[in-house]
Amino acid sequence: MFYALIIISLVMAVSLTVFSLISGGLPLAEIIKNSQKAFFSADAGVECVLYWDIKHPEFDDSAFENSNSINCLGSVVSLTSVSSDSHFSDSHFDFTLNLDNGTCVDISVFKPSFGPTKTEIKSSGHSPCASGSKNRTERTLKVIY
Numbered sequence: 001m002f003y004a005l006i007i008i009s010l011v012m013a014v015s016l017t018v019f020s021l022i023s024g025g026l027p028l029a030e031i032i033k034n035s036q037k038a039f040f041s042a043d044a045g046v047e048c049v050l051y052w053d054i055k056h057p058e059f060d061d062s063a064f065e066n067s068n069s070i071n072c073l074g075s076v077v078s079l080t081s082v083s084s085d086s087h088f089s090d091s092h093f094d095f096t097l098n099l100d101n102g103t104c105v106d107i108s109v110f111k112p113s114f115g116p117t118k119t120e121i122k123s124s125g126h127s128p129c130a131s132g133s134k135n136r137t138e139r140t141l142k143v144i145y
Contacts, residue, residue, distance in 0.1 A: 027135075034127040034137035037103050041125030042141045045097060045105035048072035049121045050143075072097055104129035120144050 052070050069078045077095045093109045108122040124140040 030135055031137065034135055035139060037101060037127035038125040038137045038139040039141075041099055041101075041103040041105045041127065042123045042139050043125070044073055044099070045107045045123035045125065046121055046141050046143050048097070049107060049109055049123070053119060073099060098129060102129060103127040118144050 048070070052072075069076050071077075075097050077097065079093055079095070091109075091111050094107065096104060096106050098104045104126050106124045106126070108120075110120045112118065121143045122140065123143075124138055126136060126138050128136060130136070
């Protein structure tokens, strides 16, 4: 009988340890999944802007100069300049895309008009998109070319 109590105690201790490890790993798995989704959302935003920049090489002094809207990831985005310095004709656009997988991406594009012209893209992916979510993860990519 004494041996039975020891064996039962050992089995219970091992079971509780395994349960503790598994339940502790679940929140970590959720964070990793959200991080991956946020990163790929940010990457999709950068790829969209790069596509439109290459598709419209006639850019002179502003990003998307000849377009009032662009189509990214199945969403039509109306472009309005956030700020434009009329003296230098620099342009700056901000827009948000909501993706089908519950994520979203905030994109900012800045294109200077002269000097060593370098377009700057900042793309911040969020997973989940809801700002009040306690597990919301953000990943940002910045591309300068």
